[in-house]
Amino acid sequence: MTAHTDWPGAVEILNEHGRSDIVLLCEHASNHIPAEYGQLGLDAGHLQRHIAWDIGAAQVTRLLSARLDAPAFLGGYSRLLIDLNRPLGAKGSIPVLSEDTDIPGNVGIDAAERARRAEIMFSPFHDRVAAHLDLRVAEGRPTRIITIHSFTPIFLGVARPWHAGVLHGAASDLAGALISGLRNDVALNVEANVPYVISRDGDYAVPVHGDDCGIPAVLVEIRQDLLSTTPGIEEWADRLAAALPAAQRQTVG
Template sequence: MNQTQQMNNDAVVEVLNASGASDIVLVCEHASAFIPTALNDLGLSAEARHSHAAWDPGAKAVACEMARQLDAPLVASKVSRLVYDCNRPPDAPSAMPERSEVFDIPGNKKLTRNDRETRVARYYTPFHDRLKQVLSTKPDPVVVTIHSFTPIYQGIQREVEVGILYDQDTRLADAMLEVETGTFVTRRNDPYGPADGVTHTLKEHALPQGRRNVMIEIRNDLIETADAQTSLAIQMSRWVADAVTQSKDISCRV
């Protein structure tokens, strides 16, 4: 990789606490609402650019504190999921959505095949290559992705506070649900699940390799302030660490 390529990659993905000793590797695909200047804000209003449609509010702050608590590396995207959703494969319409929640995305309408391939090369590939590289440094990596979700979706109030999501491998999710102390309203594959196409990172970097994995969704009204983010991250870190220990000797059943 030449210097220009490295600079371009650094602009779209970052690794925090890269030397973290834990086998846990944290991932935050929707960490940022940033839209590169060349894309002209994708034609969006300020409201849309700062809404949950563009990123997962609070998720990166929680993930950063978890990285500190667990001494784990964190791989995070530095661009909005409306530019490219790094938790979607290149052939998914939702990777570069024309509409997200209540917002039309003018800058994603009528993208040519070349336009899409350019975004894949510029945003998706560097992110997943970097994640793959970080995972390769661990003897028994555990993939934990951190997301947040809106409390009201399409006018419906969501009761769930923390979702524990998985695809086919239930080991870590089962352990998390077993050790959870009832602090949160916690549910399996809620508010999303595999049928919603949200488990791409797990399917790409954990299932084929037999790695334990889980996707954590946090209702974003629980992490609106810095204090709330820190407090929840501390609780979540203990929860994840206990579950990783409990699931260590369980064979993959996929």
């Protein structure tokens, strides 16, 4: 592995000049951990689990970017090194325990290492997102943020029945319209603010890039077993591609 591939950019940007009103984020797109971190003391199998990334989320984001002609920003490093959707210093920012798994390589790290990860992985991602959003505002372009995630069917022994959730802070109208669009498939169990609730302490993109800037923003969570195959990923990209333009019309009409 070359130094370049071992230390990729903090953010991969797709279709930056896309014409859509939608801006896509995928903070947990990658499970990459540079070799010097020794997999944070974990067996390789753990890096394929949800604790390391959001399984299927990157593929859905890539397809959506193309289907909607929307810019997309994807994170380049594993959430185990530093979580792009947690405020710096928050408990889950650099986890020592993720779900039921200890993360040995994060135990007892000093302030310098925390600052290094923020400088290399966290700040460049969010700086590029913020700059893009600022430019859109300056140009008077309507903007809505959709951040794509996936969740485990079972969490700490508790089954999660939903196929998808749409999480929101201030953007309840956008969330409601998107949920309504997804529910056009009557077989789907889609709810607001599941499997968890957006909070200032536990989330970053929706409150900071969205609510604080007056930009409607929601976080879409898709259950991971539905994204375990290429057809499943394509099906969810198609669903969201159909529901998002309809949601835009409802919230601006």
